[in-house]
Amino acid sequence: xxxxxxxxxxxxxxxxxxxxxxxxxxxxxxxxxxxxxxxxxxxxxxxxxxxxxxxxxxxxxxxxxxxxxxxxxxxxxxxxxxxxxxxxxxxxxxxxxxxxxxxxxxxxxxxxxxxxxxxxxxxxxxxxxxxxxxxxxxxxxxxxxxxxxxxxxxxxxxxxxxxxxxxxxxxxxxxxxxxxxxxxxxxxxxxxxxxxxxxxxxxxxxxxxxxxxxxxxxxxxxxxxxxxxxxxxxxxxxxxxxxxxxxxxxxxxxxxxxxxxxxxxxxxxxxxxxxxxxxxxxxxxxxxxxxxxxxxxxxxxxxxxxxxxxxxxxxxxxxxxxxxxxxxxxxxxxxxxxxxxxxxxxxxxxxxxxxxxxxxxxxxxxxxxxxxxxxxxxxxxxxxxxxxxxxxxxxxxxxxxxxxxxxxxxxxxxxxxxxxxxxxxxxxxxxxxxxxxxxxxxxxxxxxxxxxxxxxxxx
Amino acid sequence: xxxxxxxxxxxxxxxxxxxxxxxxxxxxxxxxxxxxxxxxxxxxxxxxxxxxxxxxxxxxxxxxxxxxxxxxxxxxxxxxxxxxxxxxxxxxxxxxxxxxxxxxxxxxxxxxxxxxxxxxxxxxxxxxxxxxxxxxxxxxxxxxxxxxxxxxxxxxxxxxxxxxxxxxxxxxxxxxxxxxxxxxxxxxxxxxxxxxxxxxxxxxxxxxxxxxxxxxxxxxxxxxxxxxxxxxxxxxxxxxxxxxxxxxxxxxxxxxxxxxxxxxxxxxxxxxxxxxxxxxxxxxxxxxxxxxxxxxxxxxxxxxxxxxxxxxxxxxxxxxxxxxxxxxxxxxxxxxxxxxxxxxxxxxxxxxxxxxxxxxxxxxxxxxxxxxxxxxxxxxxxxxxxxxxxxxxxxxxxxxxxxxxxxxxxxxxxxxxxxxxxxxxxxxxxxxxxxxxxxxxxxxxxxxxxxxxxxxxxxxxxxxxxxxxxxxxxxxxxxxxxxxxxxxxxxxxxxxxxxxxxxxxxxxxx
Numbered sequence: 002x003x004x005x006x007x008x009x010x011x012x013x014x015x016x017x018x019x020x021x022x023x024x025x026x027x028x029x030x031x032x033x034x035x036x037x038x039x040x041x042x043x044x045x046x047x048x049x050x051x052x053x054x055x056x057x058x059x060x061x062x063x064x065x066x067x068x069x070x071x072x073x074x075x076x077x078x079x080x081x082x083x084x085x086x087x088x089x090x091x092x093x094x095x096x097x098x099x100x101x102x103x104x105x106x107x108x109x110x111x112x113x114x115x116x117x118x119x120x121x122x123x124x125x126x127x128x129x130x131x132x133x134x135x136x137x138x139x140x141x142x143x144x145x146x147x148x149x150x151x152x153x154x155x156x157x158x159x160x161x162x163x164x165x166x167x168x169x170x171x172x173x174x175x176x177x178x179x180x181x182x183x184x185x186x187x188x189x190x191x192x193x194x195x196x197x198x199x200x201x202x203x204x205x206x207x208x209x210x211x212x213x214x215x216x217x218x219x220x221x222x223x224x225x226x227x228x229x230x231x232x233x234x235x236x237x238x239x240x241x242x243x244x245x246x247x248x249x250x251x252x253x254x255x256x257x258x259x260x261x262x263x264x265x266x267x268x269x270x271x272x273x274x275x276x277x278x279x280x281x282x283x284x285x286x287x288x289x290x291x292x293x294x295x296x297x298x299x300x301x302x303x304x305x306x307x308x309x310x311x312x313x314x315x316x317x318x319x320x321x322x323x324x325x326x327x328x329x330x331x332x333x334x335x336x337x338x339x340x341x342x343x344x345x346x347x348x349x350x351x352x353x354x355x356x357x358x359x360x361x362x363x364x365x366x367x368x369x370x371x372x373x374x375x376x377x378x379x380x381x382x383x384x385x386x387x388x389x390x391x392x393x394x395x396x397x398x399x400x401x402x403x404x405x406x407x408x409x410x411x412x413x414x415x416x417x418x419x420x421x422x423x424x425x426x427x428x429x430x431x432x433x434x435x436x437x438x439x440x441x442x443x444x445x446x447x448x449x450x451x452x453x454x455x456x457x458x459x460x
Numbered sequence: 461x462x463x464x465x466x467x468x469x470x471x472x473x474x475x476x477x478x479x480x481x482x483x484x485x486x487x488x489x490x491x492x493x494x495x496x497x498x499x500x501x502x503x504x505x506x507x508x509x510x511x512x513x514x515x516x517x518x519x520x521x522x523x524x525x526x527x528x529x530x531x532x533x534x535x536x537x538x539x540x541x542x543x544x545x546x547x548x549x550x551x552x553x554x555x556x557x558x559x560x561x562x563x564x565x566x567x568x569x570x571x572x573x574x575x576x577x578x579x580x581x582x583x584x585x586x587x588x589x590x591x592x593x594x595x596x597x598x599x600x601x602x603x604x605x606x607x608x609x610x611x612x613x614x615x616x617x618x619x620x621x622x623x624x625x626x627x628x629x630x631x632x633x634x635x636x637x638x639x640x641x642x643x644x645x646x647x648x649x650x651x652x653x654x655x656x657x658x659x660x661x662x663x664x665x666x667x668x669x670x671x672x673x674x675x676x677x678x679x680x681x682x683x684x685x686x687x688x689x690x691x692x693x694x695x696x697x698x699x700x701x702x703x704x705x706x707x708x709x710x711x712x713x714x715x716x717x718x719x720x721x722x723x724x725x726x727x728x729x730x731x732x733x734x735x736x737x738x739x740x741x742x743x744x745x746x747x748x749x750x751x752x753x754x755x756x757x758x759x760x761x762x763x764x765x766x767x768x769x770x771x772x773x774x775x776x777x778x779x780x781x782x783x784x785x786x787x788x789x790x791x792x793x794x795x796x797x798x799x800x801x802x803x804x805x806x807x808x809x810x811x812x813x814x815x816x817x818x819x820x821x822x823x824x825x826x827x828x829x830x831x832x833x834x835x836x837x838x839x840x841x842x843x844x845x846x847x848x849x850x851x852x853x854x855x856x857x858x859x860x861x862x863x864x865x866x867x868x869x870x871x872x873x874x875x876x877x878x879x880x881x882x883x884x885x886x887x888x889x890x891x892x893x894x895x896x897x898x899x900x901x902x903x904x905x906x907x908x909x910x911x912x913x914x915x916x917x918x919x920x921x922x923x924x925x926x927x928x929x930x931x932x933x934x935x936x937x938x939x940x941x942x943x944x945x946x947x948x949x950x951x952x953x954x955x956x957x958x959x960x961x962x963x964x965x966x967x968x969x970x
Contacts, residue, residue, distance in 0.1 A: 069506075069507075070507075071505070071506065071507050077506065079506070084506070087506070089505070089506075090500070090505075091500055091505060091507070091508075093507060188507070188509065189507065189508075189509055190507045190508075191507045192506040192507050193506070193507060195731075196731035196732050197731035223511070224509060224511065225509050225732075226509065226510075226511060226512065226732065226733060226734055227509075227731075227732065227734065298728055299728070299731060301541075301726075302539050302541060302550075302551060302726075302728055304550075305541060305543070305549060305550020305551055306504040306506070306548060306549050306550050307506075308543060308545075308550060310545050310548075310597070311503060311504070311548060312505070322545070326543055346726060349541075349726035349727070349728050350724055350726060351724045351725075351726070354727070358728065
């Protein structure tokens with residue numbers, strides 16, 4: 002990362018970032034720009050450097066946060082109407098760690114409201130445009146962050162990945178996107194979508210940056226009991242030999258150009274002496290169904306707190322308590338939010354719990370086992386991120402199931418808690434980015450980043 | 461027709477942990493401003509995650525052990541969903557599927573055993589105060605740790621229901637896990653009552669009376685329900701399964717909602733809290749910290765203090781704690797078991813001490829002192845109007861020990877002993893030792909025989925006593941009282957009357 006090294010000032014970097022943010026305003030990337038704050042912080046850092054004082058590892062580096070990270074910079078909205086006016090007194094652990102290393106927050110980025118979606122079209126503030134084709138979606142839900150990095154406005158951006166929300170927009174915009182092992186980075190202060198699958202991760206332009214950010218942001222947090230011990234910085238990179246390909250994903254539902262990209266990467270690996278093995282993972286075909294039971298159940302629970310009583314938007318049409326709840330939630334949530342709340346309530350209803358939630362939990366266990374088995378046969382898996390490159394705006398907006406199918410190849414990682422790194426893998430004939438994901442066993446995050454370098458050297 | 465009632469009771473106990481169940485804020489909101497003990501976690505800001513209070517888990521082990529319950533090595537939390545402003549998260553974190561406390565039993569003083577099905581750990585809700593056109597929300601109580609103790613339907617009379625609740629209250633207080641303040645809702649009872657024709661093998665339909673907060677209201681509500689349901693059945697009617705409220709003023713239960721419109725809580729495993737794994741060793745270590753229970757006190761003091769007095773005193777844990785401290789100071793060493801009820805720790809209670817050398821050997825001196833203080837507690841302190849206040853601020857064991865000693869040495873008459881004892885609660889006198897107080901009151905009895913003899917001589921020399929002396933010598937026993945009285949008067953009441961009488965008899969028989 003371009004650490005401020007006196008050849009360029011933090012102020013210059015921040016001004017450039019803000020200029021670009023304005024230049025690309027019509028991409029609808031930001032929900033809030035921290036103009037004054039960023040410039041002030043930049044000046045402070047420049048003064049520190051001039052005075053020879055010690056600065057952080059990310060001194061002067063402009064970055065953006067997905068607008069579901071709590072921080073006292075602008076309103077934290079999660080791109081949802083119902084959080085309108087919510088100024089957080091809390092700073093998310095991940096953001097606090099970045100700020101402590103003197104990174105400079107440029108702004109908050111757009112997302113599907115509450116991260117429910119795969120295109121950023123479900124945002125209360127409207128969709129973000131794809132960095133390579135303005136008629137296409139940015140991907141989602143972390144679309145704003147992916148495009149902010151892809152258009153080189155910021156050096157890196159944070160994202161959250163509950164079922165592919167970092168990897169898919171990364172692959173739609175030709176940048177790196179890492180969904181770490183579940184529990185690697187603290188979820189404290191991040192608007193919860195589905196607690197058991199939510200992961201905090203990053204978008205970067207280089208693997209080195211990804212590694213640096215992981216070394217800073219990962220680790221045990223006493224405020225999040227699901228965080229793992231600080232393994233990332235104690236990981237020793239293991240020597241990889243075998244890479245697995247999942248047969249079940251190699252079919253006509255995946256765009257030919259994406260299958261070709263995967264093949265070409267396999268050839269590259271073979272030429273470098275790696276063995277490619279084909280694996281069958283039959284439980285994965287149930288991943289999407291299990292995901293869309295477990296995740297909506299957790300969503301409906303986690304969204305219960307948005308009731309208009311304590312903070313955020315409150316409908317003023319109501320006279321009684323039940324009306325207050327109904328009107329606030331009706332006006333405050335997007336259609337996709339409501340869809341998931343209804344699915345979640347249905348699968349948790351008394352009498353349906355065993356048939357849906359419990360069964361999905363069993364499928365989840367099968368998927369975990371299947372990944373364990375796969376990693377006993379190979380070091381990593383290489384798969385497409387999504388079946389298609391970025392689709393047109395509005396193309397799937399009225400077909401929720403078609404939209405859910407976009408997540409087919411990404412959600413199983415979240416159910417299993419394993420890490421996945423989306424890597425750029427060329428472009429389609431029409432110039433749309435193609436991404437692949439490198440998947441490893443739990444806690445192999447550093448290995449993934451290291452091994453991705455091998456895949457890069459074909460240009 | 462005669463009916464046989466069957467009663468099961470659910471009891472919520474607020475734990476007196478330092479901090480809340482899932483956050484680091486103060487759990488003791490007594491006397492504090494509304495909404496002043498609320499963390500971002502309790503307030504349910506977005507992105508906030510619960511942290512588990514280890515002290516609450518320890519308290520569960522103590523509470524469980526007090527009820528002879530198994531402690532589960534594995535337990536976990538679930539979310540119970542409902543919308544109401546007292547529940548900021550929109551769900552309560554509870555243990556629906558795998559509770560921490562397993563089966564056990566509570567033995568009532570009558571010897572009846574009530575089995576415990578389980579008890580689970582959960583967070584309390586906030587409090588709403590309703591006004592004409594608006595309601596106010598106070599979240600201080602949100603996620604105060606609660607254990608909900610669920611009994612088996614082993615209770616069959618209103619008296620046993622009363623006794624069970626009272627015994628639970630005693631057990632929880634002595635285990636040191638709650639302040640036990642019923643008036644402020646530290647323990648709340650939900651009572652399930654059903655009746656069936658005597659001899660019937662099947663249970664009747666039950667009605668649940670919710671949120672009772674005194675033993676007496678439990679007893680009355682059960683009585684009322686038995687009679688209400690009996691009347692329905694007598695008329696050939698059918699009891700409907702419903703939730704009722706209790707009006708203490710009218711003594712009547714009223715319907716709140718029937719089971720048909722019962723809420724669906726949509727239980728779900730709590731994904732933000734990993735399950736609780738307790739090692740066998742940890743459970744054992746924590747269980748050993750269980751303070752003395754009522755049955756231990758009965759065993760310990762039963763030989764010294766009369767049973768009816770002891771049972772009265774057992775309702776006041778601070779008094780038992782004080783007696784325990786007094787005994788320790790008399791014996792000069794500490795108990796093998798912790799006696800510190802942590803909720804009363806402000807009274808300078810000792811914690812775990814050295815092993816006791818001899819088990820329950822109480823010397824004659826200690827027995828007398830304990831008996832005296834126990835009687836003072838029962839007949840003097842508890843008779844005071846301000847006794848509740850006094851309980852929170854008892855004299856030290858040393859003060860009480862001195863008092864007992866003065867009484868034994870006859871430096872204080874029994875009236876003077878009570879007087880000095882009561883003065884120990886006087887803000888002016890507080891902390892002063894018994895002797896100082898007695899001196900200030902001028903009630904120390906004159907036991908110095910030489911001095912007494914001098915006073916007796918003075919009195920005997922007085923002309924007005926001559927006739928009495930003569931009468932006594934002539935065998936008129938009762939005039940000795942008059943002479944003693946004269947001496948007492950001369951000594952300004954400080955002479956020890958029995959010593960005076962002895963001297964008088966000696967002198968007059970010469």
